[in-house]
Amino acid sequence: DAGITQSPRHKVTETGTPVTLRCHQTENHRYMYWYRQDPGHGLRLIHYSYGVKDTDKGEVSDGYSVSRSKTEDFLLTLESATSSQTSVYFCAISVGLGQDYEQYFGPGTRLTVT
Amino acid sequence: GENVEQHPSTLSVQEGDSAVIKCTYSDSASNYFPWYKQELGKRPQLIIDIRSNVGEKKDQRIAVTLNKTAKHFSLHITETQPEDSAVYFCAASGTYKYIFGTGTRLKVLA
Numbered sequence: 001d002a003g004i005t006q007s008p009r010h011k012v013t014e015t016g017t018p019v020t021l022r023c024h025q026t027e028n029h030r031y032m033y034w035y036r037q038d039p040g041h042g043l044r045l046i047h048y049s050y051g052v053k054d055t056d057k058g059e060v061s062d063g064y065s066v067s068r069s070k071t072e073d074f075l076l077t078l079e080s081a082t083s084s085q086t087s088v089y090f091c092a093i094s095v096g097l098g099q100d101y102e103q104y105f106g107p108g109t110r111l112t113v114t
Numbered sequence: 115g116e117n118v119e120q121h122p123s124t125l126s127v128q129e130g131d132s133a134v135i136k137c138t139y140s141d142s143a144s145n146y147f148p149w150y151k152q153e154l155g156k157r158p159q160l161i162i163d164i165r166s167n168v169g170e171k172k173d174q175r176i177a178v179t180l181n182k183t184a185k186h187f188s189l190h191i192t193e194t195q196p197e198d199s200a201v202y203f204c205a206a207s208g209t210y211k212y213i214f215g216t217g218t219r220l221k222v223l224a
Contacts, residue, residue, distance in 0.1 A: 031210050042120075042203055042216040043158070050210065058211075090157060094210050099165070103148065103205075103212060105157040 002104035003027050006091050012112045019078040021109050023091030025071075031094035032074040033103070034058075034066060036087040043090065049074055081113045116141040118206050120215025127194050128223050135189045135218045137204035144206040144213075147180060147187045152201045152217075161202075162189070194222045 003026035013019050023032060033048040035058075045058030047066040055066050063085060067075045078085055091106040119138045127133045137147075145166035150158035164171045164178045164187065171178050175194075180187045187206075191198055199222045204215040 033212075035214075040216060043205075043214040045212065048211065059213075099145070101146070101210065102160060102163065103207075104160065105150075107157050 002093060002095060004091060004093055004104065004106035006089075006106040006109050008109060009107065010110045012114060013081050014114055015082060016080050019081050019111065019113075021076045021089055021091075021111070023074045023076070023106055025074075025093050027093075027095075028071050029093045029095055030071075031101075032068065033092040033094075034064075034074065034076045035090045035092065036060065036085075037090060037108075038087050046076065046089075078111075081111075083113050085111065086113045087111060116206075116213050118204060118213045118215040120204050120218060122218060123216065124219045124221070126221045126223060129194060129196060131194055133191045133194055133198070133220055133222075135202055135204070135220075137187050137189075137206075137215050139185050139187070139206040139213070141206060141208055141213070142185070143208040144185075146207040147178070148205050148207070148212075149176075149178060149189050150203045150205070152203065154200075158203060191220075194220075196222050196224055198222050 005024045007022045034046040035043045044060045049055045049068040065077045089109045094101045148163035151161045152158040164180050175192050177190045201217045203217050205212045
């Protein structure tokens with residue numbers, strides 16, 4: 001499982017409430033990612049990080065913010081959750097160096113916004 | 115923007131037959147092309163990948179081909195088995211950023 005955990009694994013929240021999802025890795029890899037997965041859309045990149053305090057937006061970043069204060073943790077925050085953010089969220093890491101790298105996924109968090 | 119198109123969206127094959135899934139990418143800087151298998155309720159799992167300096171790679175019953183000129187790459191599964199039933203995703207990556215296709219649901223009929 002490449003040493004990736006996500007918490008919580010399931011969450012139900014109400015519209016307008018803040019939500020934070022946590023991704024934790026045990027092996028100090030530099031690159032970490034947050035994706036959302038929805039039927040018909042595959043995996044879409046929300047934000048990614050290339051080091052502590054170094055983050056960048058992906059293709060669906062509106063309504064989401066991230067923080068990485070430690071190498072091992074990458075947090076995804078929905079400041080004010082909306083029903084359109086109901087989804088399965090996957091964290092991922094890139095393992096390897098230079099041109100020889102691979103991406104592995106965490107177990108996912110199922111978020112329902114009511 | 116950058117995108118990856120994947121076809122077909124669903125594919126049904128008889129057990130023992132071959133399955134082919136095709137992807138097309140737009141970003142010429144892409145040089146790494148992984149394939150993931152996702153079973154229901156599970157995380158995507160890396161099953162095979164290919165880099166731009168290679169045209170074909172094989173691992174037992176699965177193989178991937180890459181045509182950089184045409185910006186196409188394909189997944190081939192031979193002698194399909196019921197346990198191959200899953201959703202398969204292709205992706206293209208340049209520098210640590212990945213763009214995924216929308217997935218192919220493969221059903222292997224016994």
